[in-house]
Amino acid sequence: MGSTTSGPARTVYRGDVGYDEARRATMWNANVPDRYPGRIVQATCVADVMAAVRKAKASDESVSVRSGGHSWSGNHVRDGGVLIDLSRLTSFSIDKATMSATVEPGLGGSVLLAALMREGLFFPVGHCRGVGLGGYLLQGGFGWNGRAYGPACASVMAIDYVDADGELRHASDTENSDMLWAARGSGPGFFGVVVKFHLRLYARPRxxxxxxxxxxxxxxxxxxxxxxxxxxxxxxxxxxxxxxxxxxxxxxxxxxxxxxxxxxxxxxxxxxxxxxxxxxxxxxxxxxxxxxxxxxxxxxxxxxxxxxxxxxxxxxxxxxxxxxxxxxxxxxxxxxxxxxxxxxxxxxxxxxxxxxxxxxxxxxxxxxxxxxxxxxxxxxxxxxxxxxxxxxxxxxxxxxxxxxxxSTGIQFADDPGRPARGISLAAQARLDALRATQDPQGRFHRWIGEA
Ligand SMILES: Cc1cc2nc3c(=O)[nH]c(=O)nc-3n(C[C@H](O)[C@H](O)[C@H](O)COP(=O)(O)OP(=O)(O)OC[C@H]3O[C@@H](n4cnc5c(N)ncnc54)[C@H](O)[C@@H]3O)c2cc1C
CATH class of the missing domain: 3.40.462.20 (Vanillyl-alcohol Oxidase; Chain A, domain 3)
Known part of the structure; x- marks a missing residue:
């Protein structure tokens, strides 16, 4: 269901006509930070994402990622490097027999939920239209009926992601399980580009x-x-x-x-x-x-x-x-x-x-x-x-x-963009150790609020 148009990604370079329009359009918040990526790659398929990361690696540039652009702090808007815009990756499929779905990160949660409800199914998507599933699922996800299901990231069964070398990989409980661990809650601190989430679904409440x-x-x-x-x-x-x-x-x-x-x-x-x-x-x-x-x-x-x-x-x-x-x-x-x-x-x-x-x-x-x-x-x-x-x-x-x-910590959901604890100290230590092996060059930005 849904469709992701494939074709060559449009790349907008700093200095191009239309650059600032494209930069601002990556944010839902009109309070756009004074930070300027070197280029914005508007990906239309997974191959575009792989190519963008490989190019960044070849030229030793940093990478930031945007799905629905609802980060309040504009975490994805960084100086220099490449900003990969995934908002055109919006396809999804629903399998009622296995109560599962696969979704691309640019898809809005409300769009997914409307399709699920028509099938008698449910997923705890966020409470507002427009919030992208990419950032929402990575940061935790406090959705409709969320107290009953727990944070939405707990219902992410697997991910497909592009790693720091530009390779497409799968992470599940049995394969690259540490990366699935990280994808469930590290939010703006994730080091990779998730191009597909595999979700567990629920029956629609009557x-x-x-x-x-x-x-x-x-x-x-x-x-x-x-x-x-x-x-x-x-x-x-x-x-x-x-x-x-x-x-x-x-x-x-x-x-x-x-x-x-x-x-x-x-x-x-x-x-x-x-x-x-x-x-x-x-x-x-x-x-x-x-x-x-x-x-x-x-x-x-x-x-x-x-x-x-x-x-x-x-x-x-x-x-x-x-x-x-x-x-x-x-x-x-x-x-x-x-x-x-x-x-x-x-x-x-x-x-x-x-x-x-x-x-x-x-x-x-x-x-x-x-x-x-x-x-x-x-x-x-x-x-x-x-x-x-x-x-x-x-x-x-x-x-x-x-x-x-x-305060016992913050939600990445309402990202204040200041130093604060969004995950426990133990989880942060494990995340840092994993980052050192998965992204040794520090290709992906850390969360902007990290001190
Ligand atoms: C109006 C509004 C209402 C909201 N309501 C809710 C709510 O009800 N419940 C709730 O839990 N949250 C809510 N949020 C918070 C929202 O879930 C987070 O801001 C979330 O990060 C937005 O996801 P996004 O893809 O739209 O944002 P983006 O800005 O695109 O992404 C946020 C960050 O996540 C990372 N990221 C995003 N996609 C990927 C990817 N595919 N691969 C790797 N990293 C990625 C990047 O670091 C990026 O900077 C709301 C936000 C707004 C503005």
Whole structure:
């Protein structure tokens, strides 16, 4: 299904007419860094990727890789060397009999999920349209119903990749298994170009729905205390979260927001189960929610397109973004003053703050992905008005810096591009040792945030 056009790759060199347009087009974030690759190879097939890496090797150049271009930090936009753009590699195939799929890295997760759902199948792709499976699967992958399946990288069974010599290789549990280990979670620190992922699929949950409750910001303390208390007991098929923003997702008229719109807290509880009654039971904890809500959305079945739409309204295109984040197991007493400050200083929309109840119930296998915790906090500093160009990034950065002592690490998903721990120290040591054997010349860039 789908098709990847094959043909000679277009290469755009620095200095060419259209170079800067091509460079900017590799990023979804309008906040494009002042870094300039020597050339951009727009690959259309695996042979293009092999040729690009071989050429880089022959001329001793560095390589960076881009699939869907949703890295917030622009990790792939580096000075000099070659940037391999895989966004045209979008083919995929689904095998219902073996509950497996193969996907190319430029494919959007939402496109894959729509095709799977038509077949009665499911995969925990990310919550936004446009996110490429390449970067998403490598960094961990926190997708729809992700608490039930664990990080999406745990469902990557094998990869095909182009190594530092430009050779096409396969990695599975029985072949080049260390590279599969690395591909499951090293994210922007992976040293190779993944050209195909082999995925384990799941049965489509029979009921997909959501419930939501909205509060004024003066109820923040009650919400934080309730989330902290209830979080660990929330069933794994519920992605309980709250967002503090000026642009809540319901009712639709509130989507017409501006910089003086009131700050709202929106608790959302997407749920995927075998039946509506099972969903109702899974959401019974909502009965204990703080009183005094402004509005409530009772449990409703939701087509996934509407669910994507509700999330996407927080992430408008052509917006500048600076993000920062932390995992934490701190409780409400420790977090409350920080969350209060985040809300009190919330920049104009679409900047927003997310509290996600991850509360893992899965056991982590042996993979590079190794840092997660009970609660995930992310600050999405989005701005389009030049007046906010300094204060909004500072809001994201400074508030996370103030919580440093409560942080147990970060998600590469919301890559802040600063020194931080995205995988455990043991996993980092193993990754570094593997890199030394697989990419001894350091052809592939390390993660941009590595100190
Ligand atoms: C609006 C928005 C919503 C998001 N929602 C979610 C979400 O719900 N859940 C979640 O988990 N994450 C989410 N993310 C984060 C997203 O998953 C990561 O930024 C991810 O890296 C994006 O993948 P990509 O291929 O689009 O990005 P890219 O920018 O193309 O890739 C990111 C990095 O991954 C590496 N890489 C990418 N492809 C390859 C490859 N084929 N081979 C080797 N290395 C490669 C490169 O180092 C690259 O710099 C979201 C991001 C945005 C901007």
């Amino acid at each position: 009921f997909i729905g959501t419930a939501a409750v909205q509060y004024s910001v003066d109820r923040l303390e009650d919400v934080v205390r309730w989330m902290g208390e209830i979080g660990p007991d929330v069933p794994s098929e519920v992605e309980l979260q709250f967002v503090v923003s000026r642009n809540p997702s319901f009712p639709p008229r509130l989507r017409k927001y501006n910089r003086t719109s009131p700050v709202r807290i929106e608790i959302a509880a997407p749920v995927m189960t075998s039946s509506r009654s099972a969903a109702k039971a899974a959401l019974s904890f909502l009965e204990s929610r703080p009183r005094g809500s402004r509005r409530r959305l009772p449990l409703l079945p939701v087509p996934l397109s509407a669910a994507f739409g509700a999330v996407m309204q927080h992430y408008p295109n052509s917006t500048n973004w600076t993000t920062d984040n932390l995992w934490t197991h701190a409780g409400p007493d420790e977090l409350l003053s920080h969350v209060q400050r985040i809300a009190d200083t919330l920049p104009p929309p679409p900047a927003h703050f997310l509290w996600l109840n991850w509360a893992p119930t899965h056991t982590l296998g042996d993979m590079a992905y190794s840092v997660e915790d009970r609660t995930y906090l992310a600050l999405y500093g989005g701005w389009s008005d030049p007046r906010d160009a300094t204060s909004t990034p500072a809001w994201a950065r400074d508030n996370v810096a103030a919580m440093e002592s409560l």
